[in-house]
Amino acid sequence: MPKSLKIYIFLLVVIFIGIIWADATKERPIDWRESYSLNEKIPFGLFVFNQEHKTLFKPQTVEKFSESPYEFLDRNYNTYDSIYDIEGTILLIQNKSAIDEFSENELFYFASHGNTIFHSNSIFSQKFADSLGFEIKYSNDFADSLQFKINRNQKASNFYFNKGINTAYFSKIDSSKTEVLGTQINSKGEKFANFIRVPYKNGNFYLHLQPVAFTNYYLLNKHSQYTEDVLGYIPSKSSIYWKVKQYDNEELSSSPMRYLLSQPALKWSWYLAWITLIIFMFFNAKRRQRVIPIKEPLKNTTVDFTKTIGNLYYQEKDHQNIAEKKIIFFLEKIRNEYYIDTYNLDETFINRVNQKTGRTKKDIENVVFMIKKIRNQSNTTEKELITFNELLEKLNL
Known part of the structure; x- marks a missing residue:
């Protein structure tokens, strides 16, 4: 391995370790994202609520489902008897999440069979508003916090919410059938309904406008009593069917790659490692060539040819001819x-x-003497040829 390549690899390792060290030692910023996910431990996740739901709903039994309400209820509907195989309460805790039209219709149909729909959300569709006779508006009072109250527990301490709250309130309700269960009070002392119960045929809808009350931030911030009071309106003898977010994919949160990509420093370190590997492979592939086959150079057969011819003349005893050719070769070289x-x-x-x-x-x-002698005679003896060859070798030209 070239020395320069070793230096580059060493520098990359140092950079990678430095990034991990910087990420591990720096102060983590708080993630205020409103995820409402069961696996998120950030302030506005539902991790604590998921861990404590058995205590909060005791003695009710809780069953989670991740598909749409329509798919879940349709799966539990007995078409032969035209009744549901399940009964109880559908629990929906969302934030700015709309429900599809089919699911809305199915929820109303489920409620008409004597069941309960508990829906905590900051928005509701027009179908909900028209069918249940309410309107929602947003207050212009931008206070730092809102005071929440539950009507049946007026002796409880005031609950002040200051993070993630919205200013939505029920501006219009059908007072002949709608019961106000909770209110929110702004900085001017104005009171607005934010939690109502609306009967629908044989069942009931519980509509709550502050889903933030169920998040980690408030359950760990001494506001769990408010959450318990809100959930206390759910019939105690009914089973609860909780529509959760990404429940089928909970195991993904434990994946090493999922965690790695969720951390900015580790994610960029991962990308840097891949980019470095690709660059290394690219340049290494360009620099490394195929093995060049060794080709033997063409042999110079002139000497061998000369020896062969010389042997031929020598065997024929043609010493004169050999001597003359040696003279020609010697003078040509001079x-x-x-x-x-x-x-x-x-x-x-x-x-x-x-x-x-x-x-x-x-x-x-x-x-020179031997050359002149050989040229002046017609026959050269073997001894003379040998003497002439020795003189040429001694001269070594």
């Missing part, structure tokens, strides 16, 4: 490498060879 004219092998030639090659003058004279 001309090409030392640029010396070889036309006349005289004293001038000997001196120039001596000057350019640095060989002794005596050795050069011996070679």
Whole structure:
């Protein structure tokens, strides 16, 4: 592994550790998101309510369902007898969450069979308003807090809500059949209904405008008595069917990846790690080439060819021919490498060879003497050829 690559990897590890350390040591900001989820421990989650619901609803039994009210009630409807296989109270705790039209119709039909609908929400559809005879308005008094009261428990301490509250109130109700169960009082002392009971055929609707009362923030902030008073209106002998948010997916909250991606520092560390890995793979793939096959260079067969030809002449005892070819090769080399004219092998030639090659003058004279001798005779003996070859090797040009 290249040294520069090791340095880059080391720096990335240091950065990654630094990000985790900074995230672990910094003060966590409070998440004021209004999730109303059973698994959320943030102020406006329902984790505490979910943990304590058995105590709050005792002795009622509670069954949770996550599908739409229409799907849940339709699943428990006996079409043969035209009655529901279940009876009791449908519990809905939402915030600015609308119910689909089919579910609304099913809730009214369920209530008409003598059951109860407890719905805490900050908004209600026009069908609810028209069918149950109420109107909702929003106060213009932007106070820091609102005082909540439950009518049947006037001796209880005042409950002041200052986080996550809304200014919605029931501005119009059908007083002939609607009962006001709770109120909210603004900074001017004005009292408005925020919790009512509306009979519907054989059943009842309990409508509450401050779902924030069921969140972690207020249950842990000494407001649990108010929540208990509100829920105390639910018939004690009825079963409760609680529509929860994402109940089917509760196990996802324990997933390591879900937690990692929920933390900003860990999420960006995860993204940084993936980006770094992709960049590393990209550049590594570009730099690493396929293995180049080793190809043997073409062999120079000139020497082998010369030896073969030489052996052929030697076997034929043609010493004269071999000697002449050695003379030609020697003089050709003198001309090409030392640029010396070889036309006349005289004293001038000997001196120039001596000057350019640095060989002794005596050795050069011996070679020139043998060349002249071989050229002047028609037959060269084997001994003469050997002597001539030894002189050439001694000269070593």
